[in-house]
Amino acid sequence: MNAAWPRRLWRLSTGRFGVVVCAIILLTAASALVWTPFDPQHVDIAQRWLGPSWPHLLGTDGSGRDILSLVMSGARTTVFVAVGSALIATVIGIALAALGALTARWVRESVAVLVDILIAFPVLLIALMISAIWGRSLWVVIWAVGIGFGVNIARVTRPELRRVLHSDFVVAGRASGLTPAQNLYRHLLPNVAPVFIVQLSWGMAVAVLAEAGLSYLGVGAPVTQPSWGLLLAELQQFLTVHPLSVLWPGLAITMTVLGLNLLGDALREATDPTLSRTDERVREPEVVA
Amino acid sequence: MIRYALTRLALLVVGLFVASVLIFVTLRVLPGDVAQLIAGTDSTPDQIEAVRDQLGLDVPLPLQYGAWIAGVVRGDFGASLITGAPVLAELAQKAQVTVPLGLLAMAIALVLAVPLGVMSAILRGRAGGTALSVGSQAIAAVPVVWAGMMLVVVFAVWLGWLPAQGFPRAGWQQPLPALRSLLLPALTIGVVEGAMLLRFVRSATLQAVGQDFVRTAAAKGLTRTQALIRHGLPNMALSVITVLGLQAAGIIVGAVVIEQLFSLPGIGRMLVTDVGNRDLVKVQGELLVLTGFVLLVGFAVDLFHRLIDPRQREAT
Numbered sequence: 105m106n107a108a109w110p111r112r113l114w115r116l117s118t119g120r121f122g123v124v125v126c127a128i129i130l131l132t133a134a135s136a137l138v139w140t141p142f143d144p145q146h147v148d149i150a151q152r153w154l155g156p157s158w159p160h161l162l163g164t165d166g167s168g169r170d171i172l173s174l175v176m177s178g179a180r181t182t183v184f185v186a187v188g189s190a191l192i193a194t195v196i197g198i199a200l201a202a203l204g205a206l207t208a209r210w211v212r213e214s215v216a217v218l219v220d221i222l223i224a225f226p227v228l229l230i231a232l233m234i235s236a237i238w239g240r241s242l243w244v245v246i247w248a249v250g251i252g253f254g255v256n257i258a259r260v261t262r263p264e265l266r267r268v269l270h271s272d273f274v275v276a277g278r279a280s281g282l283t284p285a286q287n288l289y290r291h292l293l294p295n296v297a298p299v300f301i302v303q304l305s306w307g308m309a310v311a312v313l314a315e316a317g318l319s320y321l322g323v324g325a326p327v328t329q330p331s332w333g334l335l336l337a338e339l340q341q342f343l344t345v346h347p348l349s350v351l352w353p354g355l356a357i358t359m360t361v362l363g364l365n366l367l368g369d370a371l372r373e374a375t376d377p378t379l380s381r382t383d384e385r386v387r388e389p390e391v392v393a
Numbered sequence: 394m395i396r397y398a399l400t401r402l403a404l405l406v407v408g409l410f411v412a413s414v415l416i417f418v419t420l421r422v423l424p425g426d427v428a429q430l431i432a433g434t435d436s437t438p439d440q441i442e443a444v445r446d447q448l449g450l451d452v453p454l455p456l457q458y459g460a461w462i463a464g465v466v467r468g469d470f471g472a473s474l475i476t477g478a479p480v481l482a483e484l485a486q487k488a489q490v491t492v493p494l495g496l497l498a499m500a501i502a503l504v505l506a507v508p509l510g511v512m513s514a515i516l517r518g519r520a521g522g523t524a525l526s527v528g529s530q531a532i533a534a535v536p537v538v539w540a541g542m543m544l545v546v547v548f549a550v551w552l553g554w555l556p557a558q559g560f561p562r563a564g565w566q567q568p569l570p571a572l573r574s575l576l577l578p579a580l581t582i583g584v585v586e587g588a589m590l591l592r593f594v595r596s597a598t599l600q601a602v603g604q605d606f607v608r609t610a611a612a613k614g615l616t617r618t619q620a621l622i623r624h625g626l627p628n629m630a631l632s633v634i635t636v637l638g639l640q641a642a643g644i645i646v647g648a649v650v651i652e653q654l655f656s657l658p659g660i661g662r663m664l665v666t667d668v669g670n671r672d673l674v675k676v677q678g679e680l681l682v683l684t685g686f687v688l689l690v691g692f693a694v695d696l697f698h699r700l701i702d703p704r705q706r707e708a709t
Contacts, residue, residue, distance in 0.1 A: 221408040224687045225415075228646040229680060233419050236668045236676045237430065309534070316536045317650050321665050336538055340654070344557065347546040354539035362534035 109298075112374035119370030122305075125363025133179040142170035144177045144330050153346055162352050165335075166342055171349060175356050177330035182312055182360060185245050189311040190304050192250025197257030197303070204258060205265040219259050227252035227314050235323035245315050245324045253307035260303055261296055268295045298375035305368035309361045316357045332357050397699055405692045412684045413465075417458050420673050431474055431671050447474070448674070461677070470678035475670055480678040483663065490560060490659035491652070494575050494582075495644045501583025502590050502640065507633070510594025515618065517599065526595065532588035537647050541581040541654045548577055558656045578655045582647035586640050590633070597632045601625030631702055638694030642687045 113119040141159065148168035156163045162171040204215035231248035238244055268274060269292065277287045318324035319333030327334070332353040339350045428445040429436070444450075449457055464471060470480035509525055516522030532540075549557035555577045561570040601607055601621060610620035649661030656662075660679065667675040 217404070217407065218411065220404075221411045221688075224408065224642065224691060225412070225684055226642045226646045226687065228649055229683060232649075232664060232668045233416060233676070233680055236420060236671060236673060313536050317538060320538050321650065321653055323665070323668060333536075333538070336536075336542070340542060343542055343545060344550050347542075347550060350539070350542050350546075354536065354542065357539065358531070358535050361536070362531055365530070365534055 109371075109374045113370055116370045116373060118366040119374060122363050122365075122367025122370055125359055126367060129179055129360050129363070130183060132176055133183040136176040136180050140170075140173035140176045142173045144169060144173040145328075146170070153342075153349075155348070163349055165339060165349060166346075171335075171352055174330055174335055175332065175352050178332040178335060178353065178356065181242065181325055181329055181331045182315060182357075185242055185249075185315040186308040186311045186364075188242075188246040189249035189253065189314075190308050192246060193253040193257055193307050194300075194304065196251060196254025197261060197300070200254065200258035201261040201265055204262040205269060215258075216262070219255055219262075222251075222255040223259060225252065225255075227310065228317065231314065231318050231323060235318075240323055240326050242315070242325055242329065245311070245318050248318075249307070249311040249314050253303075253310055257300065257303045257307065261299055264296050264299045265292065268292055271295075298371070302368050302372040302375070305364055305371055309364035309368070312357060312360050312364065394699065398696060401692060401695055405688060408688045409685055412688065413462060413681055414458070416677050416680045416684070417461060418454075420677050421454060421457070431673065444474075465678075465681065470681075471674040473667075473675050474672050480675050483675075484660060484679065484682060487658060487660045487663050489564060490575075490657050491648055491661060494579055494648055494652070494657065494659060495641075497575055497579035498582035498586065498644050498647065499637070499640070501579055502587035503637075505583065505587035506590035506594055510591040511598050511621075511629075513591065514595045514598035514602065515621075525591070529588040529591040529595075532585060533592065535585060535588075537581060537585050537650050538654055540585050541578070541651055544577055544581050544584075545654075548580075560657050574655075574657070578651045578657060581651055581654075582644055586643050586647065589643070590636060590640060593636045594629065594633055597629040598625065601628050604628070631698060634694060634698060638690050641690040645683055645687065 114123070141161070146169060148164075151160070151164050151168040152166055154160050154164045154168075160170050160172065162175065164170055165174070200215060200219060204212050204219065207215075227248050230252055231244050234247055235241075235244045274287060274291050277291050278284075282290065315324055315331065316333035316336065319331040320337045322337070325331035325334050335353040336350065339346070339353070343350060428441045428448065428450055431448075432440045432444045449460065452460075461471070468481060470484070472479050473483070509529075513522050513525035513529070516525070545557045548555045556574050557577075560574050561567045565571050598621070602617075602625065604625070607620045607625050610624050611617055615623065645661070648659060649664060651657070652659040652662040653665060660683070664676065664679045664683075667679065
């Protein structure tokens, strides 16, 4: 990975957008840990269904809770799920890719077939399957996205790993006496990292969508947890009377997903010198909620 | 071609096998006593024992799995733990909502994505092209639930053209109301999936424009659009078919969420309810059917791809 990539990333308008949106979400989540304008769970029937106004900037819901505060604390859940799934996807992705690239031929081939099969499992179905046992929990979402996206990462990283493995500099490293572990750390990882980071960025977008969808369905966030998907489910009952309130959590989800998607696109463009601007290949669509 | 088809068929069978094992093992081996889970926390030891008996949980796992699969092969997916109704019959009944919903959504996605995608590629660098590109990127980021809610607000609440929820009790015996109640759900899935498809059509078109044969055709005197349609389109069709296969999974997932939003009595809503009720026999049957469907579509797409692409045929 070339050291100039952060500057290249910032020079792309999509990259700037992605970085700024992700920073805003992170800051919101961090500040919601200690401060929100109102207590998000504070019920005040006298103040129900207020329109956007001061001091309730985005209005209130059917039990008088402040929607801005609910959306802000929902960001915490979103960041938690996105980071958690990214970590699990990383471990699973690296493990499967390494198994599929570095081991004996029959193991490699079986892992490749297994990955091809697992790819067909939509994240949402994995989540429903786990939820049948675990009940309603954010860990359902984290594990489902972690597994689903880990497999995806493995499929993209494996050929890259094999390509780098047979490249001249790795062969030279081996010849000059590096142990496999040293070689992995010094030559393999830096070359595979860009592909990996791009995938993670897209994976987190999937996690955000999955959290919203699954919490909406009642298999994600428990009712006490602030969550954008849960908020959508609660507001949906009054959709016909108070359509405006549904706007905010939905916008929050869309902006976050868009930010992460564009960040991934821009990261790929900034880190891959072989990809010219005219060569716009689109990634395969991801299957989520 | 036949050799390829057989290899691919073997992979499909392996895939179905692995999928069934994964579903079975996940639902039986994940931490927790399955019988206790099903019977509920305030159940007596006798009740738990009864559930254990009913599920055959005392038999070794491989035998339990064998019994399940043997039933599935014979078309017997077992019976619901709660109502006792056979799973397959209920799946077939709910499919009457989910299958038309999926097909309608797919049709809407195609009708939106193909022309707009080609247009967005042809207009690349101009205002219209940029607007289409940005718009599709943004819509692809919208969660399906929220897209549905927005469409309900516009088409059901404000305009009052279509019902906001529900499906006629008489089902397809009342074809027009049934179709009307599927329009908004299908539009929701179709628009979101269509936005993703549009980006593919666009990139496939852009690639086709850069190909030598399209340039040659243009040099022979065809206009760029003519060259694109006559020589580029068949090539684009190939990559679009591949993506359509992937979108089958997306449509299933969309249906699970959207059936909930619109209170449609389909497979997705049934699955969510059964997961909530811990009706494990039904859940494992439903999951097997849905993943089996995704694997089957993948198989069909690969075969079709091989069949219509002469370059791949020569390679085998």
